[in-house]
Amino acid sequence: MSKSKGYAALKAKAPLAPYSFERREPRERDVVIEIKYCGICHSDIHQTRDEWSEYQEESIFPMVPGHEIAGVVSSVGSKVTKYKVGDKVGVGCFVDSCRTCAECKAGLEQYCTVHTVWTYNARDKEGTPTYGGYSDRIVVDENYVLRMPSNLPLDACAPLLCAGITLYSPLKHWNAGPGKKVAIVGLGGLGHMGVKLAHALGAEVTVLSQSLKKQADGKRLGADHYYATSDAETFTKLKGTFDLIINTVSAQLDWSEYLSLLKVDGTMVIVGLPEKDIPIDAFSLGAGRRSLAGSQIGGIRETQEMLDFCAQHGLTCDIEVVPMQKVNEAYERVLKSDVRYRFVIDMATL
Numbered sequence: 001m002s003k004s005k006g007y008a009a010l011k012a013k014a015p016l017a018p019y020s021f022e023r024r025e026p027r028e029r030d031v032v033i034e035i036k037y038c039g040i041c042h043s044d045i046h047q048t049r050d051e052w053s054e055y056q057e058e059s060i061f062p063m064v065p066g067h068e069i070a071g072v073v074s075s076v077g078s079k080v081t082k083y084k085v086g087d088k089v090g091v092g093c094f095v096d097s098c099r100t101c102a103e104c105k106a107g108l109e110q111y112c113t114v115h116t117v118w119t120y121n122a123r124d125k126e127g128t129p130t131y132g133g134y135s136d137r138i139v140v141d142e143n144y145v146l147r148m149p150s151n152l153p154l155d156a157c158a159p160l161l162c163a164g165i166t167l168y169s170p171l172k173h174w175n176a177g178p179g180k181k182v183a184i185v186g187l188g189g190l191g192h193m194g195v196k197l198a199h200a201l202g203a204e205v206t207v208l209s210q211s212l213k214k215q216a217d218g219k220r221l222g223a224d225h226y227y228a229t230s231d232a233e234t235f236t237k238l239k240g241t242f243d244l245i246i247n248t249v250s251a252q253l254d255w256s257e258y259l260s261l262l263k264v265d266g267t268m269v270i271v272g273l274p275e276k277d278i279p280i281d282a283f284s285l286g287a288g289r290r291s292l293a294g295s296q297i298g299g300i301r302e303t304q305e306m307l308d309f310c311a312q313h314g315l316t317c318d319i320e321v322v323p324m325q326k327v328n329e330a331y332e333r334v335l336k337s338d339v340r341y342r343f344v345i346d347m348a349t350l
């Protein structure tokens, strides 16, 4: 074991504070990564505040969050072939999986039916708790490590590892592209990447935000249209408009109202993960043979594909870099939707 330092929530809802812990000795297929940057995902807030307890077996405290990890390889095990010291690499939401089930074999490790080992707030195959990227280093099997774009800044690419792939995967799966009308609900960390990616894929993009405050940004990011959901007119005007809606909102919304905005055979994909169940009425689905679906990040192969796509199109996240000591303040600002559009922690400040 070797010492690592980071920031942790010592118990549920506690503010994050400095914390020292052990990481495993690198094994022959392990890559040791010196973490340079880590994005702040809204999921980090849900988890450190234990807001998903109804849907999870356990929450493990102290909890070192962080699953948008970008850094540089500092050493490799004797059998590592994919990476060498000095490579710019990333780690997303999971660090291992069973590797043998049908989903793992298909590159859908995030849906592993045996055991996806999440990057933090989980247990590895030995039962040891995992600790995330608000820390100085991480040890990960090379098969669960991503190669970061060499032509783009590392800090602005860190959030691609969760926010980027979480939008890329459903956009690809539901064929967002030329001739398709796509709406992104919520212009936050996930949503702003949804706008950039859907636009780069060639779709006609609409942002549905609570207000028009961020309209100019939305257009700059690639949106063709922008509407405020606080305006009831929006729902009458856009009834039956979209092929695909991706809903990134972290709070309770009336999903039935949003379903009515879909065309016949349209799909609304839920990626936001609010704390409580949301009821929907059957009529909003039946009325247009509509589908309500969900999606969770993406597998290793698809995450690499997304990173390469971003490298090719010069796509990065709009970020505000913060020192580690300001993480609690950053959390409060995310909760107020006061972020343009992702906080990234500079780990040199740790």
Ligand code: NAP
Pocket: 040, 041, 042, 043, 044, 046, 162, 163, 166, 185, 186, 187, 188, 189, 190, 191, 208, 209, 210, 211, 248, 249, 250, 251, 252, 253, 270, 271, 272, 273, 274, 295, 296, 297, 334, 335, 337, 341
């Ligand atoms: P975020 O930066 O806070 O963005 C969420 C956006 O939702 C806000 O910017 C805001 O957009 C909108 N919103 C917030 N509160 C709202 C309310 N009360 N009513 C209506 N709209 C509201 O969060 P994020 O990091 O993008 O994450 C969003 C959600 O996705 C979280 O629940 C997170 O846990 C989940 N997530 C899921 C996955 C997955 O794999 N499925 C991966 C990562 C994160 P406007 O200001 O534009 O209205």
Ligand code: ZN
Pocket: 041, 042, 043, 044, 067, 162, 163
């Ligand atoms: Zn995330």
Ligand code: ZN
Pocket: 097, 098, 099, 100, 101, 102, 103, 104, 105, 109, 111, 112, 113, 114, 115
């Ligand atoms: Zn599996």
